[in-house]
Amino acid sequence: MELSPADVLKIANLAKLHIEEDDIPDYVTNLSKILEFVEQLNGAPIENIKPMAHPLDVMQRTRADNAVAVTTTKATQANAPEVENGLYLVPQVIE
Amino acid sequence: MEWETVIGLEVHVQLQTQSKIFSNAPIAYGAEANTQANIIDLAMPGVLPVLNAKVIDMAIMLALATNSQIDQQSIFARKNYFYPDLPKGYQISQYENPIVHNGYLDITLDDGQQKRINITRAHLEEDAGKSLHGNFQGKTGIDLNRAGTPLLEVVSEPELRSAAEAVAYLKTLHELVCYLDICDGNMQEGSFRCDANVSIRPRGQEALGTRTETKNVNSFRFVEKAINYEVARQISLLENGEQIIQETRLYDPDNNQTRSMRSKEEANDYRYFPDPDLLPVSISDEQIAEIQKQMPELPAARRQRLQSELGLSDYDANVITASRKLADYFEKVVELSHAETKLVANWVMGDFSAALNKENFNITQCPVSAELFAGLLRRIHDNTISNSIGKKVFSAMWQTHKSADMIIEEQGLKQVTDSAAIEKIIDEILEDNPEQLAQFRAGKDKLFGFFVGKVMQASKGKANPQQVNNLLKQKLFTDSH
Numbered sequence: 001m002e003l004s005p006a007d008v009l010k011i012a013n014l015a016k017l018h019i020e021e022d023d024i025p026d027y028v029t030n031l032s033k034i035l036e037f038v039e040q041l042n043g044a045p046i047e048n049i050k051p052m053a054h055p056l057d058v059m060q061r062t063r064a065d066n067a068v069a070v071t072t073t074k075a076t077q078a079n080a081p082e083v084e085n086g087l088y089l090v091p092q093v094i095e
Numbered sequence: 096m097e098w099e100t101v102i103g104l105e106v107h108v109q110l111q112t113q114s115k116i117f118s119n120a121p122i123a124y125g126a127e128a129n130t131q132a133n134i135i136d137l138a139m140p141g142v143l144p145v146l147n148a149k150v151i152d153m154a155i156m157l158a159l160a161t162n163s164q165i166d167q168q169s170i171f172a173r174k175n176y177f178y179p180d181l182p183k184g185y186q187i188s189q190y191e192n193p194i195v196h197n198g199y200l201d202i203t204l205d206d207g208q209q210k211r212i213n214i215t216r217a218h219l220e221e222d223a224g225k226s227l228h229g230n231f232q233g234k235t236g237i238d239l240n241r242a243g244t245p246l247l248e249v250v251s252e253p254e255l256r257s258a259a260e261a262v263a264y265l266k267t268l269h270e271l272v273c274y275l276d277i278c279d280g281n282m283q284e285g286s287f288r289c290d291a292n293v294s295i296r297p298r299g300q301e302a303l304g305t306r307t308e309t310k311n312v313n314s315f316r317f318v319e320k321a322i323n324y325e326v327a328r329q330i331s332l333l334e335n336g337e338q339i340i341q342e343t344r345l346y347d348p349d350n351n352q353t354r355s356m357r358s359k360e361e362a363n364d365y366r367y368f369p370d371p372d373l374l375p376v377s378i379s380d381e382q383i384a385e386i387q388k389q390m391p392e393l394p395a396a397r398r399q400r401l402q403s404e405l406g407l408s409d410y411d412a413n414v415i416t417a418s419r420k421l422a423d424y425f426e427k428v429v430e431l432s433h434a435e436t437k438l439v440a441n442w443v444m445g446d447f448s449a450a451l452n453k454e455n456f457n458i459t460q461c462p463v464s465a466e467l468f469a470g471l472l473r474r475i476h477d478n479t480i481s482n483s484i485g486k487k488v489f490s491a492m493w494q495t496h497k498s499a500d501m502i503i504e505e506q507g508l509k510q511v512t513d514s515a516a517i518e519k520i521i522d523e524i525l526e527d528n529p530e531q532l533a534q535f536r537a538g539k540d541k542l543f544g545f546f547v548g549k550v551m552q553a554s555k556g557k558a559n560p561q562q563v564n565n566l567l568k569q570k571l572f573t574d575s576h
Binding site for chain 1: 112113114119120121122127128129130131132133134137139145146147148149151168170175177178179191192226227228231232233234235236237238239364366369371373374375376377
């Protein structure tokens, strides 16, 4: 599958990645190659195979609905660049 | 041109669990910021989600209550988007194989007719945190307490044809999840919130028009207003030869209008894929059978039974079954008091509900237990006290939590049924009001009520009103001439 420069820009935007204009041709080539490689899977004969949601053929374990008090708030907030009144501060989201 | 409104609703039902859907952090509304978000909710490197078993049970309950199919091999998917209140950069949700699908809900329209609304699917997902755009040196504050709160998103088919139908559907679903006790139903706190997909088309046309999605409307009244606004806006656009843009809109209750939320629709490319951190969920027949056994009686069935077994009117049954706890209370009082159901219904819907409303209590905070209340109604039923003295006893009971018998005894409220005693009072009243008596005898029949009032007043409400009526009639109509 051949990607267009517009596809690359869209993917970059969705991934919130900044890319340089000059690098776009390289991305087009490399990403297209990756897709081409993965596309081989489309040739696999799967008519009689049931789809799997996960490569491990086991089922999800669950836990009982018991709450445990959170004791890590101080530590995690120490990691944040900025905290005020217990809130993590981030660049303004809306104008 | 005649337009037809087409509405589909997506309702986020917050599941009432102790802990989050994929972590054991507690869930409590209004806690101090970020004190209920643990390292899993914060998406610290290396953590893995572990599914809360309770949310599966709750989803099964909703499936059983809406005649839905249950996908016994359900999978979780990642819905990818970037927002600061979504620490992982994706929301764990369900895309293919949602746990609940193909069900329906029967709603009752304003004219009393029933309409069946199909439920496309209901899937489990985690809630995001909250962004606070206040005054933080021009920054946005993030509270992740809500991150990871379990939600069941219930999606209807676009089969609702008016704002009123949408509200009827929402109320029915709201009542149902409260009955099932899987949601606290608190709309102000966001425990039950709704996105409305609205479009219009010329009546008779099959193809759907372009729809808009109005987000997060948190009251029944606002849903109605938001939809009506949106329908009017779309009609006016089309009739002026303009186009409707498929977009997400936000309802602004202060100005009663919807406005565009984001215009960059390509941001809505969520690139769902199965979450490799979570295995498929398997639900056994035994598990479903076990939940089936625990299912409470559903509101529609209960309404029916209260009418057929207890003889309540359609209206009374509706009011009393509006909440499961109120209906439980009512039935307990009926059982304990042995009074007529109509008497119990009138009291529960009247003074009892009024007192709750006045204090802004819900029924679990009510100071008058079903046992106490039944004791009061027993005494009205057996004529120990009249209905109006009952009100006095009730308010004393509300304050003191004492039994009706104790209050009646202490305050000397026992009804006077001794004819001689009542007659004595009547004689006194007639003697004290010669003018009115003369007028009455001259033909002013209306004054009968005046005498009844005086006698009841003189007895401090304790005389049996029926007896007062009868005795007074005898006196006034037979004694005189």
